[in-house]
Amino acid sequence: MDIEKSLAALNNPVRRQILEWLKDRSNFPPALPGHEDLEGVCVGYIQEKAKLSQSTISNYMGLLKQAGFVRSERHGQWTFYRRDEENINAFLAAIQNELTKP
Amino acid sequence: MDIEKSLAALNNPVRRQILEWLKDRSNFPPALPGHEDLEGVCVGYIQEKAKLSQSTISNYMGLLKQAGFVRSERHGQWTFYRRDEENINAFLAAIQNELTKP
């Protein structure tokens, strides 16, 4: 729970938007054939929606992952990203604790 | 409640530290004579503790104020800053709402 990294990762509107999109799998095209069971979304789908370059999105997902907001799972040539609700909640608890008076 | 400005303001360890210090007036030297009733802390006291230049701290306090985390009150030649608990809580509610799944 690195609050520094977490805040840096959140300090960008597109990265926050991606986290919101990932709340609901149906914000993206249907899962690839043979991966219907997977919760995650591949980089290409995220890129398509965000309309930024592939390298930028890959970088963004790396930052979100380092901050703990997402987990990744590689399946074949694809990397599937999904939210890490536990870490997200841990961050919220930490920032709340840091900001509020006892 | 500009979440963009708020996250930018929080994206700096010294600014977060200042917000923490301001939780408790006793983190600073006693109030100036004639201002004992005031909740706030003057810029000079904050600068002393943060060990950064006067202009940097003035800038920081401006950012924290723009983000809504502090209010300022001018009394004579001093500007007294104190936390705005209401806005801080509003930010926490907003970020929680943005980050958590429904």
Next chain:
DNA sequence: TCCATAAATCGAGATATCTCGATATGCAGG
């Protein structure tokens, strides 16, 4: 009115972030 003090603003150099296109890596199918 003049001076001293507190704070805000200005201008600038150093550093970090953003974002891209190009390249490298890893994997699947023929």
Next chain:
DNA sequence: CCTGCATATCGAGATATCTCGATTTATGGA
């Protein structure tokens, strides 16, 4: 193996943030 696709990494230019010292503005007191 060789080719093609998905993703990651690299290098770089543009832009933003950090932080300072110098200057300006506001105020209070002699």
